[in-house]
Amino acid sequence: MTLDTTAAAGAITVRDLHVRIGEVHAVRGIDFTLSAGRTLALVGESGSGKSMTALALMGLNPPGARVTAERLALDDGTTPQNARGDRIAMIFQEPMTALNPVFTIGDQLCAVYRRHRGGSMRAARERAVELLDRVGVPSARTRLGQYPHMMSGGQRQRVLIAMALMCEPDFLIADEPTTALDVTTQVKLLDLLAGLRDEFGLGMLFITHDLGVVARIADDVAVMKHGEIVETGPCARVLTAPEHSYTRSLIDSLPQPVPPTAHDGAAPVLSAHGLGRVYPPRGMFGGTPFRALTDASLSLSKGEVLGIVGESGCGKSTLARILIGLDRPTEGRVELGGEDMRNLPQKLRARRIQPVFQDPFGSLNPSWTIRRILDLPLRLHTQLDTSARKARVLELLKDVGLPERAAEATPRALSGGQRQRVAIARALAAEPQILICDEPTSALDVSVQAQVLELLRGLIRERDLSMVFISHDLAVVQAICDRVIVMDLGRIVEESATDRLFAAPRHARTQALKDAVLELPDTGTT
Amino acid sequence: MLGFLFRRSLLALFVVFAISVITFVLSHVAVDPATGIAGDSATDADLAAIRVQYGFDQPLMTQYAGYLADLARGDLGRSYLSGEPVGQIIAERVPATALLACLSLLFALGIAIPLGVLAALHANSWLDRMALTLAVVGQAVPNFWAGLLLILLFGIKLGWLPISGSDSLAHFILPAITLGSFAMPALMRLVRAGMIEVLEADYIRTARAMGLGEGQILFKYALRNAVLPVISLTAVQFGFMLGGSIVVESIFAVQGVGYLAWQSMSRSDMPVIQAIVLLISMIYILLTLFADLANAALDPRIRSKA
The missing domain is CATH 1.10.3720.10 (MetI-like)
Incomplete structure (x- = not known):
């Protein structure tokens, strides 16, 4: 399928691009044209081949990859790898690791300029200051002498954008550049990129899995599945009137708000009173203590889902670790069923309260079978004999929608969504009253996310579970939570029923989070 | 940074002290230093005289205290064999x-x-x-x-x-x-x-x-x-x-x-x-x-x- 955007002079033309890695045919004969001044969004779920396409375009193929194309060149015939950093630049998903940690920002920016443009260090530094200013890095001149770790994720991504623009490229390839960032930072960066595209006439290839991001920045969309482009067209048309069933299913998978249930008056199963956490200084040269949490109080009723939202570093994961019992507060206390958690034996606490973590790839022992992973909590928390435990493992798999044969597999053999189902089954094995879920769907594709949310909703209904649901994604929170707590700088700044909170936010932080929600055109869906 | 250097210096001092204890005890318990000095042909009387001369007849704690006091003054003692100062021998x-x-x-x-x-x-x-x-x-x-x-x-x-x-x-x-x-x-x-x-x-x-x-x-x-x-x-x-x-x-x-x-x-x-x-x-x-x-x-x- 071919997508020709405008017939502007500057363009990269890709015809019949194939990428093979060993036996895997990752990209299967795709065509597109990237034109000056326009943004083409390449959308798809993990494994669809969108990042492979971007890397092939840059000539940055992973080892063992074979790339063939009928045409893969700029309009003057230059191959992209010969124009790297000069006429084509790229920014990546992980701003925290994409800058060299042992060189200053100035060194890294200037190296790019001097490599392609030559000239003095002084000229390179002036150019770096000019661009850092333009991309919104405050005190640009001072920043040149700083190292990446001294900056936030958003600032680092701005530095990377400045680095990409050092030599005034004609094309910018952006591979999920806002995925690792907070939602409010994401919106600012998308607007910045759109502004830079218009100002410099950049042709931009924007790779993302997030349709909200597409709606915000793209002129045209190409939807990828299994290495092929299944649908292309202008952004507004594809998002509002998709022609392909896969595009339709992606849009339908977006989380929809559900009306919250009130749990007023019920005795809390879990409550926190004035929690605080101060971490002692770390590092070999000493340092100052860090306060991660201040005076946090909350309560959770039976059958209730309590959302905790906030940006990275706001203290939500610290709060979760304390609620699970993995960390001790330096102030305040947690009560489980009215009893102080410090007085509860660890085993009893673990039986009542179980965690589900964000990363299903890191939270399961890779060398154990799923049966062994699920058997461990059964052995710890139940009196079942071997055959009863065997049967229970199969029941648990069925409860989370996995086939029986999954019991003999290792985590490696399962997809991200399947692994997260195993993590949920493991949490359920102890038959807890409370689940603490820390960003349980943020590492998953949108269609898998929808399935996991549906699973959690069903489990809460059937088992009368209570749940603390931590997320940075307000759309997900609206789809599952009854009540929401908003955190900022280690404090709880607002608390309300989910629908009320989004209808009439009182705190500026809540308003900022709400404003950062990216909506699709017309459909009104988030 | 200064605090780090200070802590590391204290740690170094402690390690040196511990090593001095271990080497001193091992060298005085594992072998009889008098035999080493006198050689295999020495008589019991020779050994007794050497022990008195070098202070090996004193309790081990007393010997160690003397060694430590010398060490604090920068005096590493004298070689049993050549009689030259140990510091000088090593420096060469x-x-x-x-x-x-x-x-x-x-x-x-x-x-x-x-x-x-x-x-x-x-x-x-x-x-x-x-x-x-x-x-x-x-x-x-x-x-x-x-x-x-x-x-x-x-x-x-x-x-x-x-x-x-x-x-x-x-x-x-x-x-x-x-x-x-x-x-x-x-x-x-x-x-x-x-x-x-x-x-x-x-x-x-x-x-x-x-x-x-x-x-x-x-x-x-x-x-x-x-x-x-x-x-x-x-x-x-x-x-x-x-x-x-x-x-x-x-x-x-x-x-x-x-x-x-x-x-x-x-x-x-x-x-x-x-x-x-x-x-x-x-x-x-x-x-x-x-x-x-x-x-x-x-x-x-x-x-x-x-």
Whole structure:
């Protein structure tokens, strides 16, 4: 399928691009044209081949990859790898690791300029200051002498954008550049990129899995599945009137708000009173203590889902670790069923309260079978004999929608969504009253996310579970939570029923989070 | 930073104290120092006289207190054999050992870094396998055997290099290769592992995406990150070399601290042995401190944890 955007002079033309890695045919004969001044969004779920396409375009193929194309060149015939950093630049998903940690920002920016443009260090530094200013890095001149770790994720991504623009490229390839960032930072960066595209006439290839991001920045969309482009067209048309069933299913998978249930008056199963956490200084040269949490109080009723939202570093994961019992507060206390958690034996606490973590790839022992992973909590928390435990493992798999044969597999053999189902089954094995879920769907594709949310909703209904649901994604929170707590700088700044909170936010932080929600055109869906 | 140095100095003092206790007790309990001084033909009366003369008849605590008091004044005692001050004897031998250790380290790093980088760049190729084989052989062959083989080949058969003594720089070449080839494999493998990891890092991909040259990426961007753990290991290996020099200096008759240690041990010259052990442990402590400071100088993340 071919997508020709405008017939502007500057363009990269890709015809019949194939990428093979060993036996895997990752990209299967795709065509597109990237034109000056326009943004083409390449959308798809993990494994669809969108990042492979971007890397092939840059000539940055992973080892063992074979790339063939009928045409893969700029309009003057230059191959992209010969124009790297000069006429084509790229920014990546992980701003925290994409800058060299042992060189200053100035060194890294200037190296790019001097490599392609030559000239003095002084000229390179002036150019770096000019661009850092333009991309919104405050005190640009001072920043040149700083190292990446001294900056936030958003600032680092701005530095990377400045680095990409050092030599005034004609094309910018952006591979999920806002995925690792907070939602409010994401919106600012998308607007910045759109502004830079218009100002410099950049042709931009924007790779993302997030349709909200597409709606915000793209002129045209190409939807990828299994290495092929299944649908292309202008952004507004594809998002509002998709022609392909896969595009339709992606849009339908977006989380929809559900009306919250009130749990007023019920005795809390879990409550926190004035929690605080101060971490002692770390590092070999000493340092100052860090306060991660201040005076946090909350309560959770039976059958209730309590959302905790906030940006990275706001203290939500610290709060979760304390609620699970993995960390001790330096102030305040947690009560489980009215009893102080410090007085509860660890085993009893673990039986009542179980965690589900964000990363299903890191939270399961890779060398154990799923049966062994699920058997461990059964052995710890139940009196079942071997055959009863065997049967229970199969029941648990069925409860989370996995086939029986999954019991003999290792985590490696399962997809991200399947692994997260195993993590949920493991949490359920102890038959807890409370689940603490820390960003349980943020590492998953949108269609898998929808399935996991549906699973959690069903489990809460059937088992009368209570749940603390931590997320940075307000759309997900609206789809599952009854009540929401908003955190900022280690404090709880607002608390309300989910629908009320989004209808009439009182705190500026809540308003900022709400404003950062990216909506699709017309459909009104988030 | 100053607090860090102060804490490390206190720790060093404690370690030196602990080592002085261990060496003192071991050397006085394991053997009778009087027998060592008097020799095998001494009579009981000779031994009794020596014990009184050197104070070995005093309780061990009293002897140690005296030793510690002397140590605090910088007095390491006198050799039982020559009667010369131990400080002076060791000072005469330090230059040869320092030269040997530095040359060995230069040899080890000179081979380990380029070979490690090459092995990482061509991971799993014949070159990598050859480097790995070299590493395994280097670590498996004992110093004394490697030394003897080098003497046979370069000293006796080819006659290119002197095989005994420490009169000229040429005398240090074979001992330095022997000592360095023992330290080199671990360093080489760490450089290789570090480079493989760093070359897969996101910031190297960024550098490639920005069109930087491959040489700049390898030797400026990647190597600087990959050598960070190598610095700590180098300090440890340098310490091992000081210990290993006892064997190597003996083989090549290099008039250094190691050879002195071997001579003193074979004659139970306890004050000299104790002083050498203390000296080597203090150098070890200083080396790890230097390694920490060098890491902080190269890695801004360590510096800013202040």
